[in-house]
Each structure stands twice: as structure tokens, then as C-alpha cells.
Amino acid sequence: MKLGNLIESQQLTPDILFSLFKSADEIRANPKLFSDVLKGKVVATLFYEPSTRTRLSFESATEKLGGSIISTENAKEFSSSIKGESMEDTARIVAAYADCIVMRHYEEGSAKKAGGVINIPMINAGDGKGQHPTQALLDLYTVYREIGRVDNFKIAFVGDLASGRTVRSLCYLIGKFSNIEVVFVSPENLKMKDDIKEYLERHNVNFREEQELSKLLPEMDVIYMTRIQKERISVEDYEKAKGRFVINKDNLNLVKKEAIIMHPLPHVEEIDLSLDIEQNDKRVAYFRQAENGLFIRMALLKMLLE
Amino acid sequence: MKLGNLIESQQLTPDILFSLFKSADEIRANPKLFSDVLKGKVVATLFYEPSTRTRLSFESATEKLGGSIISTENAKEFSSSIKGESMEDTARIVAAYADCIVMRHYEEGSAKKAGGVINIPMINAGDGKGQHPTQALLDLYTVYREIGRVDNFKIAFVGDLASGRTVRSLCYLIGKFSNIEVVFVSPENLKMKDDIKEYLERHNVNFREEQELSKLLPEMDVIYMTRIQKERISVEDYEKAKGRFVINKDNLNLVKKEAIIMHPLPHVEEIDLSLDIEQNDKRVAYFRQAENGLFIRMALLKMLLE
Amino acid sequence: MKLGNLIESQQLTPDILFSLFKSADEIRANPKLFSDVLKGKVVATLFYEPSTRTRLSFESATEKLGGSIISTENAKEFSSSIKGESMEDTARIVAAYADCIVMRHYEEGSAKKAGGVINIPMINAGDGKGQHPTQALLDLYTVYREIGRVDNFKIAFVGDLASGRTVRSLCYLIGKFSNIEVVFVSPENLKMKDDIKEYLERHNVNFREEQELSKLLPEMDVIYMTRIQKERISVEDYEKAKGRFVINKDNLNLVKKEAIIMHPLPHVEEIDLSLDIEQNDKRVAYFRQAENGLFIRMALLKMLLE
Numbered sequence: 001m002k003l004g005n006l007i008e009s010q011q012l013t014p015d016i017l018f019s020l021f022k023s024a025d026e027i028r029a030n031p032k033l034f035s036d037v038l039k040g041k042v043v044a045t046l047f048y049e050p051s052t053r054t055r056l057s058f059e060s061a062t063e064k065l066g067g068s069i070i071s072t073e074n075a076k077e078f079s080s081s082i083k084g085e086s087m088e089d090t091a092r093i094v095a096a097y098a099d100c101i102v103m104r105h106y107e108e109g110s111a112k113k114a115g116g117v118i119n120i121p122m123i124n125a126g127d128g129k130g131q132h133p134t135q136a137l138l139d140l141y142t143v144y145r146e147i148g149r150v151d152n153f154k155i156a157f158v159g160d161l162a163s164g165r166t167v168r169s170l171c172y173l174i175g176k177f178s179n180i181e182v183v184f185v186s187p188e189n190l191k192m193k194d195d196i197k198e199y200l201e202r203h204n205v206n207f208r209e210e211q212e213l214s215k216l217l218p219e220m221d222v223i224y225m226t227r228i229q230k231e232r233i234s235v236e237d238y239e240k241a242k243g244r245f246v247i248n249k250d251n252l253n254l255v256k257k258e259a260i261i262m263h264p265l266p267h268v269e270e271i272d273l274s275l276d277i278e279q280n281d282k283r284v285a286y287f288r289q290a291e292n293g294l295f296i297r298m299a300l301l302k303m304l305l306e
Numbered sequence: 307m308k309l310g311n312l313i314e315s316q317q318l319t320p321d322i323l324f325s326l327f328k329s330a331d332e333i334r335a336n337p338k339l340f341s342d343v344l345k346g347k348v349v350a351t352l353f354y355e356p357s358t359r360t361r362l363s364f365e366s367a368t369e370k371l372g373g374s375i376i377s378t379e380n381a382k383e384f385s386s387s388i389k390g391e392s393m394e395d396t397a398r399i400v401a402a403y404a405d406c407i408v409m410r411h412y413e414e415g416s417a418k419k420a421g422g423v424i425n426i427p428m429i430n431a432g433d434g435k436g437q438h439p440t441q442a443l444l445d446l447y448t449v450y451r452e453i454g455r456v457d458n459f460k461i462a463f464v465g466d467l468a469s470g471r472t473v474r475s476l477c478y479l480i481g482k483f484s485n486i487e488v489v490f491v492s493p494e495n496l497k498m499k500d501d502i503k504e505y506l507e508r509h510n511v512n513f514r515e516e517q518e519l520s521k522l523l524p525e526m527d528v529i530y531m532t533r534i535q536k537e538r539i540s541v542e543d544y545e546k547a548k549g550r551f552v553i554n555k556d557n558l559n560l561v562k563k564e565a566i567i568m569h570p571l572p573h574v575e576e577i578d579l580s581l582d583i584e585q586n587d588k589r590v591a592y593f594r595q596a597e598n599g600l601f602i603r604m605a606l607l608k609m610l611l612e
Numbered sequence: 613m614k615l616g617n618l619i620e621s622q623q624l625t626p627d628i629l630f631s632l633f634k635s636a637d638e639i640r641a642n643p644k645l646f647s648d649v650l651k652g653k654v655v656a657t658l659f660y661e662p663s664t665r666t667r668l669s670f671e672s673a674t675e676k677l678g679g680s681i682i683s684t685e686n687a688k689e690f691s692s693s694i695k696g697e698s699m700e701d702t703a704r705i706v707a708a709y710a711d712c713i714v715m716r717h718y719e720e721g722s723a724k725k726a727g728g729v730i731n732i733p734m735i736n737a738g739d740g741k742g743q744h745p746t747q748a749l750l751d752l753y754t755v756y757r758e759i760g761r762v763d764n765f766k767i768a769f770v771g772d773l774a775s776g777r778t779v780r781s782l783c784y785l786i787g788k789f790s791n792i793e794v795v796f797v798s799p800e801n802l803k804m805k806d807d808i809k810e811y812l813e814r815h816n817v818n819f820r821e822e823q824e825l826s827k828l829l830p831e832m833d834v835i836y837m838t839r840i841q842k843e844r845i846s847v848e849d850y851e852k853a854k855g856r857f858v859i860n861k862d863n864l865n866l867v868k869k870e871a872i873i874m875h876p877l878p879h880v881e882e883i884d885l886s887l888d889i890e891q892n893d894k895r896v897a898y899f900r901q902a903e904n905g906l907f908i909r910m911a912l913l914k915m916l917l918e
Contacts, residue, residue, distance in 0.1 A: 035346040040647040042672045050383070053399055056376045060348045060403035063374035068675035070668045077662070083839065085878030088887075093665055093877060096903035097672035117887065227389065265399060266391030275394075275423065291402035341652040356689070359705060362682045366654045366709035369680035533695065571705060572697030581700075581729065597708035 009172040023299035038067030044098035061297035136169035138293040159226035161192040175203035182207035187241040217254035260285035315478040329605035344373030350404035367603035442475035444599040458485040465532035467498040481509035488513035493547040523560040566591035621784040635911035650679030656710035673909035748781035750905040771838035773804040787815035794819035799853040829866035872897035
């Protein structure tokens with residue numbers, strides 16, 4: 001019931017998940033009790049591509065536990081890399097200076113490869129088209145906190161389901177729990193891929209695809225919105241998809257009082273709510289979701305490093 | 307008598323100023339007493355344009371109080387920003403990870419806007435042509451320490467008074483005290499703008515403009531030199547202004563023994579003194595002025611976060 | 613027997629070296645005893661060119677002693693530098709915020725110049741074609757730990773001896789001890805320069821040049837491999853030198869059981885060993901060498917700052 005590293009969502013068994021959720025709740029309730037947990041420990045954030053938010057979240061989590069950070073957001077231009085050093089060697093050297101590596105890389109499988117040659121914990125903070133397991137972790141933790149359970153609920157995934165790594169990763173976790181109903185809502189050209197559908201089938205998760213948001217909203221417990229990832233698709237695909245599914249003041253009225261709107265952020269036009277609504281409507285959960293990322297990463301670092 | 311954030315110099319009342327000066331003096335006298343003040347606290351330096359010195363000063367101030375830092379100097383290319391996220395949303399997310407945001411932005415009014423949507427203190431570390439209130443704060447603190455009072459003194463502002471944000475900000479503070487005589491000395495093409503002159507008039511501060519430095523030097527208590535901001539003016543304007551007003555070994559002799567030369571730094575040709583003079587002549591105050599920045603920022607962070 | 617700063621290898625007397633080695637061993641044996649040594653202290657890593665590994669090593673060393681870091685890897689584009697500030701002035705300002713400066717600069721002699729105008733310790737982390745004294749320090753510390761003595765041994769320096777700063781710096785330290793036999797093995801076009809040979813002669817160190825690696829390997833205690841520095845030589849020179857001297861599975865068999873392979877890293881084709889051998893053969897010392905860098909830098913910071 002203890003992890004040695006975190007490379008992919010599949011490692012997160014229900015036991016480990018509940019243990020992390022409980023720990024995150026405890027840390028949130030009394031952070032001062034945990035302010036020396038990582039004293040004397042150094043976490044390296046080794047980012048081969050920038051992801052400022054993910055990096056800042058891990059760094060804050062480390063520091064709030066009393067640990068310290070060594071960091072590079074330009075590991076691709078790491079002075080050793082450009083001299084021809086392999087990623088594995090770079091990881092080995094950084095492992096000589098640190099007690100844990102948090103790695104972001106542009107190639108799928110990198111975290112696994114680098115994790116295999118070091119003797120300290122490796123956390124995958126995103127590996128290309130692969131996984132981003134701590135995002136799935138914070139997403140499920142948000143469901144847990146906001147609707148009070150991780151089974152027996154209805155969730156709609158809305159938007160660009162073809163490119164989005166977060167939805168895919170969260171589906172892996174959903175497969176571990178029961179009585180979850182999944183609805184995929186996406187433009188024709190950005191549908192969820194078959195591998196995830198097959199995974200859900202294998203794990204007996206009911207899912208279906210829909211095209212009309214307004215019909216769905218009244219029955220959902222969680223509406224998980226995603227951005228159309230302009231940078232990963234063609235201009236034509238973007239123009240077709242843009243603005244196709246939007247949460248605004250009008251259809252927010254259709255959402256159940258106790259349901260929540262999630263979003264991995266950044267959001268653009270797919271959320272069209274005034275500042276006032278974003279600040280005061282309890283159903284707008286995505287800024288709390290970001291905050292949950294801090295506490296669940298603290299719990300994870302504590303589990304891996306204590 | 308307590309601040310919730312610091313967006314503009316006008317917020318700094320005499321009461322708050324003296325409270326900060328006293329606190330800065332106490333910290334300087336016995337830094338070890340304050341080394342846990344920010345324990346467990348995280349300060350985010352969110353810089354949309356680089357300002358290495360200001361950033362390092364705030365980061366050191368935080369760390370010397372026992373706090374930690376999360377930081378980006380490339381917030382403009384913040385991975386979320388380039389995906390279309392608003393500055394306000396970025397601030398909200400960073401606020402989920404941190405206990406205070408220190409923001410530098412290229413647009414006037416940004417600190418106010420971002421500060422309005424977060425529930426943690428915001429410190430404006432420069433917003434375009436707007437303000438840089440902690441620079442004004444450290445400048446007045448330097449006058450306080452060096453000449454022993456913040457009223458009843460004579461100050462000459464010398465150089466590029468049209469582009470310089472620091473002189474403008476300090477004038478706002480000068481308007482809060484009495485019996486200060488201000489002299490503006492600048493090339494014809496880089497004169498102090500009317501808004502500040504009107505502000506001083508409204509606050510009954512005597513000011514005048516002069517063109518001859520040597521005549522003034524013997525009567526001044528503070529000579530506040532500034533750099534001609536080459537990067538903000540035309541080549542012609544620069545050529546006209548460059549080297550027009552310089553402090554050198556010869557005219558330093560005209561300066562009163564107990565007067566001081568200040569400069570927000572970096573200085574170039576407008577200060578033409580040998581290393582020996584810079585290191586040994588007590589009137590050269592600008593490196594002590596930089597050091598004052600550290601202590602007054604510690605006092606400010608303590609006030610905002612304790 | 614105490615250093616005030618570290619600008620060049622020549623400052624490292626045998627007394628100081630042994631004191632640092634002993635301190636590094638003590639820290640390694642019980643790091644928790646030293647986790648508050650730098651509490652409240654701030655170290656500035658002021659890098660005018662990137663050297664991610666060296667920077668991370670110093671930063672981890674600082675943090676593991678309880679100190680904090682302020683850092684820039686773009687000091688060349690330091691906002692003050694581009695406005696015309698001298699390196700000395702930049703150092704003076706940074707010295708106002710920090711308790712120690714670790715500086716990397718592209719110009720020989722920079723560390724000495726900047727160190728001369730500040731009143732806090734300066735550590736040279738590489739100054740152009742000049743020195744990199746902490747690399748020499750960690751190299752000799754590795755010899756000390758791995759073969760148990762720093763005199764009375766045989767060492768072969770292999771590879772690009774014309775461009776390599778590390779071999780040159782280590783030779784300065786070797787000159788301080790007795791009964792060391794040095795063999796230089798390099799392509800004709802990348803031979804060790806005369807100044808080092810003369811230095812070794814003056815200090816009565818026996819050295820010779822060889823061209824056949826296999827003949828040498830059986831008698832050496834230390835084989836110090838170096839990378840052909842492609843980026844500093846012509847394409848022709850690189851093609852001639854590339855792959856000329858390689859350690860591989862076959863000739864590793866010629867190396868004494870108790871001898872070690874060192875390398876300042878990153879390594880490329882001059883080390884051609886499988887992962888399995890790199891992880892299990894005790895003679896592969898270069899990853900331990902990198903780890904030694906952490907502990908010896910902790911010892912150095914402790915000596916300079918305590």
C-alpha cells in the first residue's frame with residue numbers, strides 16, 4: 001500500500017488512492033503539523049518542456065512540507081544534454097543531488113526509462129502523449145471532496161477528447177471504481193479514442209457518446225470541461241470545434257445544485273461565465289480543483305519520501 | 307495601520323511608513339530573531355518581464371524570513387498564457403499555491419486588476435509606466451536612515467525625469483511630508499511631467515527646475531541621480547542628454563559632508579567616480595540604498611503575511 | 613587553514629584539502645547533524661552562462677545545509693547588464709542580498725575581479741578558459757575516497773587534453789603531493805599544453821605522453837577519461853580525435869580490480885559500457901564522483917560561511 005514512484009495512473013490502486021486522499025485532507029486541516037516532513041530533503045523538478053503551473057504546484061508542495069527545490073525548465077538545453085548526454089545519464093546525475101525527481105518530458109515513456117536507472121523516487125509530471133498521473137489524481141480527489149464519493153456518480157467529459165491527456169488519465173482511474181456512468185461529448189472530429197473505450201468496456205464502465213449538452217446537464221454530477229487544443233490540431237479542425245460546447249450563464253441553470261463544473265485549466269471560450277459567477281457559484285469547482293492539486297501532491301511527496 | 311496589499315505608493319501613509327522603517331531597523335539589528343517569521347509560507351514571484359535585481363531582492367527577503375519561493379521570470383510565456391488564459395486566471399491559480407504574489411507586469415494597472423481577484427496579498431513590483439511602490443519605499447527609507455528624517459530636507463532629482471518611474475513614485479511619498487524642497491535638474495527634452503508637478507503643488511511642496519548642477523550641489527541634502535533611459539527614448543534625445551549631468555570627483559567636492567548621493571541603479575556614465583571613492587566616501591549611498599531594499603522588503607512581507 | 617573565498621585551485625593547500633575531505637566525510641556520514649549550518653543564509657548562483665549541473669550541485673549543497681538560494685542562469689541578460697552595468701556593480705548589488713556568490717562567467721579572471729569588490733565569499737564556478745576549482749576539488753576528493761590516498765598513485769588522463777579545463781585544474785592539485793605518476797593520452801592534435809607540463813616539472817611530478825591505451829591500463833590506479841569537446845575544436849580535429857581512445861567492455865578487463873574510471877561527465881562515445889556494467893562494476897566511479905561533488909561543496913560552503 002505504498003508507492004516507490006509514480007509513472008502511470010494504473011499504479012494508483014483504490015487503497016493507495018484513499019490513503020492519499022486521507023493524507024491530503026489531514027495536511028489541509030493542519031498544515032503546520034507537516035511543515036518539517038521533508039526537512040533536509042531536496043526535490044528536483046527536471047522539465048524538458050515548460051509547464052509553469054505543474055512545476056509551481058510541485059515546488060510549492062515540496063516547500064510547504066519543509067523541503068527544498070532544485071529546478072530547470074530548460075532541461076532540453078541542459079548544458080550536458082546538448083553535449084550529447086543521454087536522458088538516463090542526466091537523471092542519474094540529478095539523482096546524485098536530489099531525493100526525488102519530478103520529470104516532465106516531451107516523449108512518451110521517458111519517465112519510465114529514467115525512473116529505471118535511479119535509486120530515488122521518480123514522479124511523472126507528463127510524458128508527451130503518455131500520462132500525467134498526478135493530474136488524474138487531483139481530478140479524482142476533487143470528485144471525492146466535492147461530491148463525497150468516487151463511485152456511483154455520473155460524469156460528462158466535454159470538448160477535445162482526442163488530444164486531452166487529462167481525460168484519458170482520469171478514465172484509467174474511473175475503471176477502478178463501480179457504478180460510474182460516463183458520457184463523452186465532443187465535436188465529431190475530436191472524439192475519444194478507441195483504446196480508452198475498450199479499457200472502459202473491459203472494466204465494465206457504462207459509457208455513451210452524446211452531441212447535445214443541454215439535454216445532459218440536468219442529470220450529471222460532474223461536468224468535466226476541456227479546452228480545444230488549438231496547438232495540436234489543424235486550423236480547420238479548430239474552426240469546426242471552437243465554441244461548439246460552452247458552459248455559460250444560461251445553461252449553468254440546467255446543472256444540478258449539488259453538481260460541479262471541473263476543468264484542468266487554462267480555460268478559454270468553452271467557459272463563458274462572469275467573474276461574479278466564477279467567484280460565487282459553488283458549482284464552479286475548477287479553481288478549488290487547482291488548489292486540490294497542491295494538497296494531493298503534498299500527500300504524494302510525503303508518501304514517497306517519508 | 308496595516309496593509310492588505312501594496313499596489314501603489316499612495317497607500318503608504320506616514321503611519322505605515324514609520325512602522326515599516328522601524329521594523330526594517332529591528333530586522334537589520336537582529337536578523338536571527340526573524341528567521342522563522344515566514345516559516346511554511348510560500349511567496350510567488352510572477353514576473354511578466356525580467357527584472358533580475360528586483361526579483362532577487364524579494365526572493366532573498368522572503369528566504370531570510372524563513373519563507374520559500376516559487377518563481378517564474380517568463381510569465382509572459384507561461385504555458386497557460388500562451389494557450390489564452392487571462393492574467394487574472396493565472397493569478398488565481400498561482401494564488402492557490404502561494405501565500406503572497408509579487409508581480410511585475412508590462413502593463414499599467416495589472417497589479418490592481420490581478421490583486422482584485424485573489425484572496426492573498428499582492429505586491430506590485432512594477433507595472434509598466436505605472437508604479438513601483440517598493441522602490442519608492444526603499445528610497446524614502448534610505449533618506450530616513452542616512453539623513454535622519456523624512457521632512458525638512460532639500461533634494462535634487464537629476465537626469466532623465468521624463469521616463470524615470472522611481473522619481474515619480476518617490477514624489478508621491480514626498481507629498482506626504484512637510485518642509486521638503488525639491489529641485490528637478492534634467493535636459494530640456496527629458497523634463498518632469500506636469501502631473502507630478504501638479505501633485506506637488508496640491509500638497510504644498512516647493513519645487514523648482516534648474517539647469518546648473520554645480521550651483522545646486524552645495525545646498526542639497528540628497529542628490530538623487532538617474533540614468534538616461536536609452537531604451538525608452540529616441541537616439542537624438544539620448545545624444546542630447548547623455549553626459550549632460552554627471553557626478554564626478556571634481557563636483558563631489560561641492561557636496562556637503564553630510565549629504566548623500568542616491569541612485570536607483572544601474573548607473574552608467576552619469577556617475578563617474580573611481581572604485582576607491584565609491585568604496586570609501588560616505589556620501590556615496592547607492593549601494594547601501596540597494597541593501598536597504600532588502601530590509602524594507604523584509605519588513606513589508608512581515609507586515610503583509612504575519 | 614581557512615579560506616575566505618575560492619578563486620583558483622592554487623589556494624587549496626594540503627591542509628585545507630584534508631580539512632575539506634574530512635568535513636565532507638562527516639557530512640555524508642550524518643547529514644542531519646548539518647541541516648541547520650546555513651540557516652538564514654542565502655547563496656546567490658550568478659551564472660553568466662548556463663551550466664545546469666554545476667548550478668544544481670551548488671544549490672542542492674546549500675539547501676542540504678539549511679541555506680536558501682537566489683539564482684539566475686541568464687546573468688548575461690541580467691536586466692541591469694543590458695543597461696550597461698559593469699559585472700563588478702552587479703556583483704556588489706547581489707552581495708547586498710546574499711551571504712555568498714557562486715559565479716560562472718565566460719571570461720577568464722572574472723571571479724577574481726568580482727570577488728575583489730565584495731565583502732562576502734566568492735566561489736569561482738568556472739571562468740572561461742580559466743579555472744573551475746571545485747571540479748578539481750571533487751576530483752581529488754574522489755581519488756582520496758576511492759583509492760584511499762592522494763599521493764603515491766598512477767593516473768592516466770585520456771582524451772581531449774588541450775581544451776579540458778578539469779584536467780588542467782586537477783594537475784595544479786597533483787603538484788602539491790608526492791609520488792604521483794601522470795600519463796597523458798591524447799590524439800596528436802589535442803595534447804596537453806606546455807604550461808601544465810612546466811608546472812608539473814617545477815613540482816617534480818613525473819609525467820609522460822603515450823599513444824596506446826591498452827598497454828597502460830594494467831598499471832594505472834586512476835583512468836581519468838574526458839570527452840572530445842566538439843564545440844571548441846574544428847570539424848577536422850573532431851573527426852581525427854573521435855573514438856580514438858575508448859573504454860569498453862574489452863579493455864575494461866585490463867584495468868586493475870582496485871583501480872577506478874573517472875570522468876567529469878557528460879560522457880559520450882569515449883565510454884562504451886552497458887548499463888549493466890555501469891551499475892555493477894565497482895571500477896566505474898564517475899557517478900560516485902558526481903555525488904562526491906555534492907558533499908565536497910557542502911564542506912566548502914560550510915568552511916566559507918560558518
